[in-house]
Amino acid sequence: MADELSQRLVDVINATYGSHTGHRAVHAKGVLCSGTFTATGSASALSRAPHFAGGPVRAHVRFSNGSGVPTIPDGTRDARGMAVKFYLPGGKTTDIVALSLPVFFTRTPEDLLAFNEARRPDPATGQPDIEKVGAFLAEHPETVPAVTAAISHPAPASYAGITYHSIHAFGFVAADDSVRYGRYHLVPEGGDETITEEEAAAKPPDYLREELDARLQRGPAAFHLEAQLAADGDPLDDPTAEWPPEREVVGLGRLEITALAFDREQGDDILVFDPTRVPDGIILTDDKILLARPGAYSVSVARRTRS
Ligand code: HEM
Numbered sequence: 609m610a611d612e613l614s615q616r617l618v619d620v621i622n623a624t625y626g627s628h629t630g631h632r633a634v635h636a637k638g639v640l641c642s643g644t645f646t647a648t649g650s651a652s653a654l655s656r657a658p659h660f661a662g663g664p665v666r667a668h669v670r671f672s673n674g675s676g677v678p679t680i681p682d683g684t685r686d687a688r689g690m691a692v693k694f695y696l697p698g699g700k701t702t703d704i705v706a707l708s709l710p711v712f713f714t715r716t717p718e719d720l721l722a723f724n725e726a727r728r729p730d731p732a733t734g735q736p737d738i739e740k741v742g743a744f745l746a747e748h749p750e751t752v753p754a755v756t757a758a759i760s761h762p763a764p765a766s767y768a769g770i771t772y773h774s775i776h777a778f779g780f781v782a783a784d785d786s787v788r789y790g791r792y793h794l795v796p797e798g799g800d801e802t803i804t805e806e807e808a809a810a811k812p813p814d815y816l817r818e819e820l821d822a823r824l825q826r827g828p829a830a831f832h833l834e835a836q837l838a839a840d841g842d843p844l845d846d847p848t849a850e851w852p853p854e855r856e857v858v859g860l861g862r863l864e865i866t867a868l869a870f871d872r873e874q875g876d877d878i879l880v881f882d883p884t885r886v887p888d889g890i891i892l893t894d895d896k897i898l899l900a901r902p903g904a905y906s907v908s909v910a911r912r913t914r915s
Contacts, residue, residue, distance in 0.1 A: 614903030625676025633908040638672030642869040647861035655780035657889030659694040666695040671767035682816040683808035690772040691881035706772035712847035717900035750848040763808035768829035769801025776898040779891035790835035797830040845895040
């Protein structure tokens with residue numbers, strides 16, 4: 609039985625987007641791909657995690673729109689997700705679950721509940737109550753950067769033309785047990801590819817999937833996995849606070865996406881990406897949002913798989 613907080617986190621999401629059996633509570637619409645990750649020497653020096661050892665590692669990647677509505681047109685303004693599952697030796701896996709936003713909305717799950725209540729669309733107008741949202745932001749200035757990023761972020765031309773961020777920090781444990789903290793960024797090899805909101809709105813409803821399919825037929829799409837390392841004093845457990853851009857960045861490897869994938873999420877196969885599923889060589893922080901995610905994801909899984 610999931611804890612009450614996890615249930616409430618998903619209840620408030622379901623109240624916004626509806627409940628759609630067979631679909632994730634959020635990031636309901638997505639496209640699954642297969643690929644290969646190859647780590648750099650800098651990655652193996654930073655962390656003894658098995659996928660950073662250097663050999664090619666099989667991966668699945670799921671790109672998604674943030675909304676919980678499975679039929680949402682791709683041109684709708686939204687945050688985008690990129691979830692990566694690395695298949696490790698011995699049948700284990702580890703995941704990176706990232707967003708197109710550089711920061712998250714709140715520091716705690718309790719504040720997220722209050723924020724989602726405040727911005728829930730009024731059933732009469734279909735729009736959020738600006739006064740309620742304004743009152744929340746006045747009390748929670750730390751929420752403003754994520755809201756600003758969400759509103760101002762240009763529409764993507766491609767899922768493979770977006771920079772994605774882990775937002776949370778993770779500890780990288782080296783062979784000698786030394787630890788450095790960093791945040792992941794997944795940077796598209798060809799740079800960000802954007803279009804105007806008007807162009808996005810005029811596109812077919814599934815243009816992001818169609819574009820990716822056509823792109824992968826021509827050849828692979830690649831991302832560089834990077835770690836932005838914390839300096840002394842950078843907050844490790846606050847997903848609302850960006851670190852200064854001049855922080856050292858270490859290239860961890862190249863993720864090559866080769867094709868749309870149809871070998872998972874068929875029949876009874878349940879695919880879950882969980883950012884707290886980390887192997888030896890990576891450790892978690894006390895970030896309250898990070899630690900709330902697996903519980904909420906389990907509730908979403910239970911609800912999306914019930915018949
Ligand atoms: C307490 C805060 C959060 C809550 C309650 C929450 C909730 C959820 C839920 C319920 C799902 C669906 C899970 C499933 O059915 O498998 C989901 C998926 C997802 N979330 Fe979160 N989330 C939170 C924070 C974040 C953050 C900070 C990020 C990015 C750094 C993020 C990125 C994603 C992505 C990319 C997916 C889609 C994964 C996939 O493709 O399977 N979420 N989230």
